[in-house]
Amino acid sequence: MSSAVVVEAPGRHRVVAHEPGVPGPGEALVRVHAVGICGSDRELYQGNRPEGYVRYPLTPGHEWSGTVAAVGDGVPQALVGRKVVGEGFRNCQVCERCHAGETTLCTAGYEETGFTRPGAMAATLVLPARLLHVLPDAADLTAAALLEPAACIAAAALKARARPGERVAVVGTGTLGMFAVQFLAAHSPAELLVVGSRDERAELSRQFGATDFRLHTEPLPDDFDVVIEAAGGAGAARTAASLLRRGGRLVLTGLPPAGAEGLDPTDLVLRQLEVQTVFGAAPEAWAHAVRAFGAGLLDPMALVSHELPLGRFAEAIELVGAGDPAVGKVLLRP
Numbered sequence: 618m619s620s621a622v623v624v625e626a627p628g629r630h631r632v633v634a635h636e637p638g639v640p641g642p643g644e645a646l647v648r649v650h651a652v653g654i655c656g657s658d659r660e661l662y663q664g665n666r667p668e669g670y671v672r673y674p675l676t677p678g679h680e681w682s683g684t685v686a687a688v689g690d691g692v693p694q695a696l697v698g699r700k701v702v703g704e705g706f707r708n709c710q711v712c713e714r715c716h717a718g719e720t721t722l723c724t725a726g727y728e729e730t731g732f733t734r735p736g737a738m739a740a741t742l743v744l745p746a747r748l749l750h751v752l753p754d755a756a757d758l759t760a761a762a763l764l765e766p767a768a769c770i771a772a773a774a775l776k777a778r779a780r781p782g783e784r785v786a787v788v789g790t791g792t793l794g795m796f797a798v799q800f801l802a803a804h805s806p807a808e809l810l811v812v813g814s815r816d817e818r819a820e821l822s823r824q825f826g827a828t829d830f831r832l833h834t835e836p837l838p839d840d841f842d843v844v845i846e847a848a849g850g851a852g853a854a855r856t857a858a859s860l861l862r863r864g865g866r867l868v869l870t871g872l873p874p875a876g877a878e879g880l881d882p883t884d885l886v887l888r889q890l891e892v893q894t895v896f897g898a899a900p901e902a903w904a905h906a907v908r909a910f911g912a913g914l915l916d917p918m919a920l921v922s923h924e925l926p927l928g929r930f931a932e933a934i935e936l937v938g939a940g941d942p943a944v945g946k947v948l949l950r951p
Contacts (some may be wrong), residue, residue: 621739622930625674627664632928638743640689645696645746647703649951651762651924652737653680655792656849657872659938661732671732678736678949679705682761690744700756702764702907704748705730706897721897729897738927740951750907759924762948763917764906767796769895770847771909772902773868774800776893779843785794786810786841788833788857789848790818792920792946793870795825797845803827803914812837812856814848817942819921820874838851841865851877858890866891923947 623633640646658677660666681703685696708715709725730736730744752761765875766843770793777786787797790813801809802825810829811822819830831837833856842865846857849871855878858867868891898906909915922945925933933947 619740620677620927621951622678622927623674623676625915626675627662627710630662630692630930632930635740636743637686640687640692640743640746642690643692643745643747644689644743645685645692645701645749646687647683647742647744647749648686649678649681649683649737649740649742650758651682651696651948651950652678653762653765654933654937654947654949655680655766656937658731659934662934664690666732670727670729675726675732676735676737677731678738678742679731680762680765681737681742682752682758682764682943683737683742684758685743688746696746696749696751700752700754700758700761701749702752702761702903703730703744703750703902704768704898705732705765705904707734707745707748710791718899718901720899738949738951750903752907753911756773758909759921759948760917761910763792763796763920763946764903764910765898766792767910767915767917768898768903768906770791770796770800770845771906772810772895772898773797773845773870775902775905776895777801777843777845777866778869779804779806781805782807783842784808784840785843786812786814786845786857786860787827788844788846788860789850789871790814790822791847793847794818795821795920796821796915797847798825798827799915800909801843801845803909808841810838810841810860812860814850814944824919825916843867846871849873854878854880860883861888861890863888864890866893868893868895870895917946920946923949925949927951
């Protein structure tokens, strides 16, 4: 019998029997292959998600891959049987921001698969077919389950506008940071520095194209053209800004804890730094990530350390927060 995880309230969950839904007009039913767990899923389970960005009870799971099993009226039958991933943000499609392609800024309010809508920690998932991105027939679906975080970093890479020959850096060595290294390496930088809190990721960083690796406690240079911050630590944003030359470009993607050190506005003005932020991924970034994956420019499987059955959800959540350097990306297999 197929199953699903339901988080009833912070710290309380059940694994329940799951019946596939019936896709309505414009919808698709996806048979889930794999679903990733990230820090935001742990926040959801612990009750630390910001107010308005979670709705209990719910089935989590916003990082996933699968195969289309059925479609509703108005959706091409040719989608059935195709390997897919899907956007999480349920935008309204009619507001000014949606028309501009900025769907993560939809003025109708925040709605996202796995946080306010049923997610992919289940045998199947029903969602609007317009959110799907079709993968090549030969795609590795296990690796593709990491395309959601890859899309978020694709959004950062697009905003960073790195050019060949520039000096670029990444702060953070988790899943987002390692994807940032891969995206920036594809732009043929003159130098690609990775800054982390522990040196276990030094070898993998270099494997992905980094030319240097340093701990954040070491002396750091201050002449980089582009920095992507993907750590989310209390001082990560300031560390990232300190790496930049005057007029450099900074993209922040991490969500720091309450009370984190903010950027110094005087420093931003005097050095004329360009600062942008990313929360989620719009369609353009998703398409960019899917194309990069299809072209072989991304290696998601190098980041996966554990694959567990859906029934071991609680164990998976503990692994994600254990701080064990041997734990990378954790996937659940419905």
